[in-house]
Amino acid sequence: MATDVGSPQRFFHMPRFQHQAPRQVFYKRPDFAQQQAMQQLTFDGKRMRKAVNRKTIDYNPSVIRYLENRLWQRDHRDFRAIQPDAGCYNDLVPPLGMLNNPMNAVTTKFVRTSTNKVKCPVFVIRWTPEGRRLVTGASSGEFTLWNGLTFNFETILQAHDSPVRAMTWSHNDMWMLTADHSGYVKYWQSNMNNVKMFQAHKEAIREASFSPTDNKFATCSDDGTVRIWDFLRCHEERILRGTVHQPPPAGGKHQVYQNGSEPALGFSRTRTSPPSEANRISLALAAPNLSRPFLS
16 A cells, blocks of 8 residues: 655744834924915815905894894884993894994994906996895906905906996896996896897996886986886887986986976985995986976
């Protein structure tokens, strides 16, 4: 009987203590200036830029406080007395909540000046319906969307080919109507999407105004006419002629005279004191049966 004699079984040998060469450690002095510079860099999806500390004025806490106080305040008898102390900061409410003291609505503190990239005159400015952003129309035909809390611009849009002269929001806060120096009118949605454009006047349009139902709007131009338009059809319904504009005296008001039986669209410019404050412009439509000068 034969037996197979094979080679002895092999096994993997690993020393229990492996010899490792000592590593030489070098001490490096930390560069605090470089670390601080890297911390200030933020990535916004496009490029690396330095983070800027912006001054923010947040009106939301005062609005929330006003809404909470309405639950238990009957009238001015339940209003809290706000003292000139830091402990009363939490009791601040909007001027609407302190109608018994009209001085709270006077803006006496300068906050911030913001400048557009392209320095050019700004002819019209409007707040968005929610009050968080500001839309400005410049002489370059651009719309600039500003943040109402941090005072920085968010979007720049080339809206018109000529200077923007008029801008108004509809009463339902869904549409914005703009007009330029060439007489063109554009419809804009709340997301700044342009949906319609047509020429309403041959000359520059100075102002536009929606009717209370938002079905019609009126435009006035340098051609001396006021045109009533259907908003949905973009159709001209009526032309109002014969308006005579009389320059106001120093510190006075504008006067608009009626010629015949046609009504007149007038601009009332109220000058406040001091003269450096901005003038308030509003639209007024005289009744057809008026034969005397209309003051607004």
